[in-house]
Amino acid sequence: MTLSLTINGTRHDIASDPDTPLVYVLRDELKLKGTKLGCGLEQCGACAVMVDGKVVLSCVSPVEVFDGQEITTIEGIADTEIGQRVQQAFIEETAAQCGYCTSGLVVAATALLSDTPAPDSAATKEALTPHLCRCGSHPRVLRAIERACAS
Amino acid sequence: MSLDAYPLVSDWLTPEQDRLLIHTGKVDIGQRISTALVRIVQEELALPPGQLGIAPVRTGHAPDEGITSGSNSIEQSGRAVAAAAATLRARVLDIAVAQQGGEPANWVLEDGFVHRTGTNIRISLIDLAGDLPPNLPIDPDLPRHSPAQSPKPDMRGITEMVTGTFTFLHDLDLPGMWHARRISPPHAKATLQEIDGSAIDKAEAKGIQVIRDGSFLAVAGPREWDVVKAARSLGIACTWDLGGGFPETDVFAHLAPENADRFPVVDGTPQKAPVPDALDAPDLSARFERPYQMHGALAPSAALAEWTGTELDIKSHSQGIYPLREAIADSLELSTDKVEITHVPGSGCYGHNGADDAAFEAALIAIALPNTPILLKWSREDEHAWEPFAPAMAVQVDAKMTDGCVTAFSAEAHSDTHRGRPRPGPNRAGPAKLLANRFRADAMAPYIAPPNMGKHAGMHRNLDPIYAFPEKRLVKNLVQNLPHRTSAMRCLGAVTNVFAIECTMDDLASQTGMDPIAFRQAHLTDPRASAVLRELERRLDNRGPRPDGTGRGIAYAQYKNAMTRVGIAVDVTVTDAADVRLDHAIIVADSGRVIDPDGLTAQLEGGFIQAASWALCEEVTWDRDGITSRDWDSYPVIRFDNVPDIEVVLLDTFDNPSVGAGEASPGPTVAAIANAIQDCTGLRMRRMPFTADALKQAALAL
Structure with a gap:
């Protein structure tokens, strides 16, 4: 099943492995480099994005968790x-x-x-x-x- | 220094199409030097910001200005660029007069043009600059132009940062680029024995390359997350010889004169001479200590390297691209012209962190994988465990008083070296200071730095009190062979020295029954220092007495006894749980002529907050298995919930030269917080960090 994310209002089919933390998908697959990687441990906040209006740190949770959700990055x-x-x-x-x-x-x-x-x-x-x-x-x-x- | 080596206008300023490019060897590390340089040229030449650019800071092109450190950028690059701009201004006016007539006084520079007043004659300044001879020497004696209006605050890159489009080194993404991670040993004494072959096979089956040189181990591949995962699995598959374990030395016990190379310090400068005897029967004796602390950059170190088979192209956030180029070329037995390093910003670094090490490691990986750009990123754990730390430090203070005045003052600093940067030097000092060279098959021993005998350098920075004490006895005690690799962190020894001196000043004031500001004033001879403290006192009077149950502390220092003068007052509350809460701070500073008031304020505020973090939170910890402070939970730092209201007052003393300010506020901040805790609780905290546990222990010891 293809994973898809809605990022800044645009739907994207995701090719990365489903266990990939969201920040790597944003930065490496979708080339949205505004979201930063600081610790990979959810301790520093550099990777914050909004998911359905709430702040979520994107450096640990795998991308599959966000299937179908509305994500806003700094670019949006x-x-x-x-x-x-x-x-x-x-x-x-x-x-x-x-x-x-x-x-x-x-x-x-x-x-x-x-x-x-x-x-x-x-x-x-x-x-x-x-x-x-x-x-x-x-x-x-x-x-x-x-x-x-x-x- | 910069002007002597680069005496031509074209070394610093060159017209390029419709812009004037500023050339500098100093790099942006969060301190906004490029913004300050642009403002200097704007003030001189009245060019709109769009017509000014900063040339890439690249070896072979940029002026070699050594390391961007020591709050020297304004005094070195700033002064050179200002003098180049003043010369350019004078010479373009000469050309305008020669071409169009009139006197220089008939001409003004405005909005990118040279304009003859009262006429409609306007000539593009960039065009005129293009007519200047390329070998035009800088006239260093020309006065600086003072525009009627300062340029508006306009920090370079702010819009890109706020919209997420600013490119950090970590964001580079070249065609065909591979990502890399290192696999770190458990600790600095460990060596790699073997790797489980099946783990290597598994990684290679996923298109990951394993790079090994002795105990230096890394993985690289086209997809970053695959590389992160491979580094983890391979880390588990390694067998390490632990070399007897990491030494659990009691460092504070070791920081003592009997373990040290000792040098008396006179006028801020260490001497090769016998150490004078200790003070006889001092009225006050105390020892102040700081643990190992880390730079803790928000972005772990990174570098991008590509090897063509004959040449290395490196992108690095190092503070010193020229010395780094020499160290890397020497390590790889290449001539320096085969190595090019371009500075690309990383996050703020606050001194020598893992940047240089990462650049060399990226080069090692790139050489193993020719014609592939390699973006190496250290992990958070790598940065916390492997960056060169600020050395632990201890300062013993003794003082004698007569009739409320200090008659003799002794301060002895003890620490390991602050000089870990890969600068070239005897015994291949540059390569020996690059981390990977300790682990490669042809391993180099850790470098033992010679004592830094420079004025206000190393641990003895600000050891010499700024006060007029009739007798001073100052000693530098260099203690080596301690467990951790150490290097330069913001302020070097000035933080612990000012902490020790300024807490002592409070305790001496208290012995005499004098107010802390009045006691300091009584020992100061510098009118600008007195003016800073008078302004601080005035602000405190406006604020009124501190509320019941809170404490107020003050401190004063002049960075290197020669740069920015700073007086600080801090109000704190200590909670029932013994947590120190910062309520309010006032920072009064005199940096001479102010170039970028907003940038200066940012540096003073930022220095306060970093120092508050050192004072209250930060301590590197370890045991025989290695560093145990490996993330932001085990190495806590200050967060938004303890940020006070900060009032910054700049005393713009316009006729005085601009002096560096990036490291001016941290020393007095730590001391003012300690003095405020003393005021609030009666506890004299003499070892950083002043955590709740430390306060509770101090209370139990009463």
Whole structure:
């Protein structure tokens, strides 16, 4: 049986083995390189995508788990108004240093604001705690999310 | 240094089609140097951002500026590019005057054009730059131009990062490219005895190639996930000689003068001279310690290499492509012109991580598989267990006081080397510092680094207190043959030294009953240092007294006693579970003339957060089976849930030269947090990290 995924609104038949973690399918088969591989252990958040509107780390669960589900990657974030707002706010606050954690954080922030339009600071921090940033761009990311809420 | 070796305008700036290209040997490692260089040229030449580019940083093309480290990029590349731009500005104005008349003062540079004011004469600056002689020397004495308005913050790459289109080395995807993973030994003492042949057959049946050179082992294949799986199965199929197990040395016990090469440090510089006697009957004695810690890059190290049969083409996120090229060429007995290395960004690195090792390993695999681009990625476990760590360090402080003033101060630093980078040197130092060379069939012994005798280098960076103490006794104690390979991590010894000095300043202030800021001011002679602390005090006064049940700590340092001056105040709460929560921080900094205020703020904030992570969370652990801190659970780091509100104040002292700032905030951050914990709980934490367990143990020992 062919596996198929709906990614950023487009249906894809998947040739990778069904045990392949989603991140490798996105990056290697579909060439969607925006989703990053950071640990392969669901510990750092670099590989975050949205599945049916919720943040999912894509580096462990095999692709077959996602059969038939709606997946949004960083490449599809701008398809929603909230996603556009988040990206614009990240740019305006320069909310990145090396940028390796940024895709995952933009995805997480978009999912957060889609669910909770005006989260307080504690709720924002809690939602982002699965995501590591080693450069220390955290204050800017928090400011960007505040800005995205306000705009 | 950079200007001496590359004295021509065209070494740094060249017109190319409709753009001006900036040439630099410094690379982006999350610190935004390319953005700062673009801003320097924008300020000088008023070119729109679209007309400025950064040339690829590639051996044989880019200026050789050594290693991108030590917060030197602004002072080296920045100064050279600024001087080249100032020369270019002066000379294009000369040409404009010669061609169209008037005086230089009649001409302005605006929006990519040279414009004669009051007329409609506008000449493209890029065109005029093309008319300059290629051997035009830089005039280093020209003043920097000061535009009426600074360019808008515009970090290079931010839009691509936010939309997922920024290309990291890990994202390269060439036609015919294969992926590779290494199969790491259990620990550094292990050697490979044999591999179960059936496991190799199984891998090969799936189109995976197994590459072995002694105990260096790797797999490569066309599909990444297949390669990951093959690396795992093959890892299980290996039999290792464990060499008696990994040494469980008590490193802190070992960091002592009797195990060390000892050098007195005078004016920040180690001397080959007898060590002066210890202070007699000090009023305060304490020892401060930091465990082994790791760079912990978010992206494990990676490299792409292709071997044509005669030449190697490598893409690397190394901080030093020229020294790395020499080390790789020497290792493979190639002439350096047969090896080309191009820098492609990885994630932030914070010093010498696995980047250089990965580049060499990718080359080894590529040579085994000619004409195939090989993208090697280390796994998370590889990076945690095999990157060169920041060495464990201990600083013994002793002080004497009379009438509330320090009369004598002694600080002795002890640590292994911070010099693990594969720089060329005697005894084939470059190859000896590449990890795989320790495991190949023709194995090299681990490199024993000579002591770093440079000013404020290595462990003695910021060992010399910035305060005017009448008598100072400073000693560097280099202890080697410790269990772990070590190298340079952000700030080198400055973190532990500033931690020790600034906690001691608080404890001395407390002995005299003085306020910590007033006590420091009483010992400072540098007016810019005093100004930083005055501003910090003013901000704290505005903030009001700290709330009950919380603690406030401050600290001050000037990086290398010569670069950015930073004063920090931190408010903390310690929970019932003994967790330290960071509530609020103020960072006041003087970096001289500010080039990129947003980038400078990012560096100060980022340095604070990384140092808070070192202070509260990070410690490499191991036992006789090897490194046990192999992921983000066993090596926890700070996360969003403990990020405080951070207020950054830049004292732009415009007439002073721009100085480096990338490593200025971490030292005072660790000290300010320790001082805040002391203020909150009465516990003087002298060993990082200040975990809940460590606080509980300290409380029990009272």
